[in-house]
Amino acid sequence: MNVVLHPTPSSVMLWDSVVLAGYLALNIVIGWTTLGADRKGVHPPQWVKPLIYLSVPWAVSIHTVTAFLYAGIPGRHFWLTAVMAARFLSSAFAGGPALLIILSLIVRKVTKFDPGYEPIQALGRIVTYAMFANVFLLGLEFFTAFYSNIPGHISPFMYLYRGIEGHDKLVPIMWTSSILAVVSLFILVFPGFRRNENLLAVACASLFISLWIDKGFGLVVGGFVPNMFEGITEYWPTVPEAIITLGVWAIGFLVLTVLYKVAVSVREEGGYHE
Structure with a gap:
């Protein structure tokens, strides 16, 4: 409520709330209007078309502004990178369509409605390109950190993927994320595998779980460990947090x-x- 009652234009949090609320409003208006037109068997009204076009750059703005929340904190070396917004966008354009593919396959199986083979394959191609970009950008982060040999940039990667001084709670789950990412890409980059919808479902599920781990544990927790005083306080969700x-x-x-x-x-x- 403080963001609403006391808006501060210099705060990224204000703009993040604006783009999120705006995108929610666009989805409600566009979805309700087009679905209502479908129900009546008529074409959607012309005024909704500009909103559909607007929703595309607006979707980009969501992930860009959210990335700025992280990249704008100079005390956190792991987040202080110019490609943070690009990483958010690539993972979003990979994870979102991957979830849509899974949902489309479920809808086909449990209902009479068939989303169609070609639309699902088109989404599969988007997922492939976006996931490749996501992995490429992560590789750039590794190169920049280790080639520059700056301790502040290296330490979070060391903690996540090898552990530091016996602190290695997240190492198994991060390697699980990496393995799932490789598995998903291996299936997606070969058109023959991608056209097999059973394999495509496996790839999308692997990809979604991989990105969930990478962003939920890797990006967030990795940014806090080690802390600004080079101390290590490991985090793992408690039972109440998991239930919530x-x-x-x-x-x-x-x-x-x-x-x-x-x-x-x-x-x-x-x-x-x-």
Whole structure:
């Protein structure tokens, strides 16, 4: 509420709240309007088309501004990088479509509506390019840190992937993320594998879990360890934190299920027109 009651233009948090709230509003208006038109069997109104075009750069702004929240903190070497926004964008354009592919395959299996083979393959190509870019950018971070040999940049990577002085809680999960990323890319880069929807589902699931670990544990926790005084305080979610997180995910999946139920019902009624 302080962001709303006391807006500070120089604060990145203000702009982050603006882009998030704006994108939510765009999704509600565009989704409701187009779905309503589908239900009536008519074309969406012309005024919604500019909003659809606007939503594309707006989506880019979300991940850019959110990345600035991290990259704008000079005391955290792990986050102080010019490619932070690019990493956010590449992981978003990989993880988001990957989840959409999984959901589309589930919808095809449990409903009468078929999202279509070609749209799923088109999403698969987007996921492939974006994930390759994500891995490439992470590789740039490794090169910059270790070739420059600056301790502040090296230490977080050492902690995450090898451990420091016996502190290695996150090492297994980070290597799991790396292995899953390699598995997903191996499947995605070969068109023959990607066209097999069972393999595509495996690739998308591996990719999504890999990115969830990389961003949830690697990026956030890695930025705090070691701290600014070179001390190491390891973090692992407590039981209450895990339960709260599961509750948030559960609410999200409940909302998603309800929205998909509405959308699929409209499609199944036959109101949808190409």
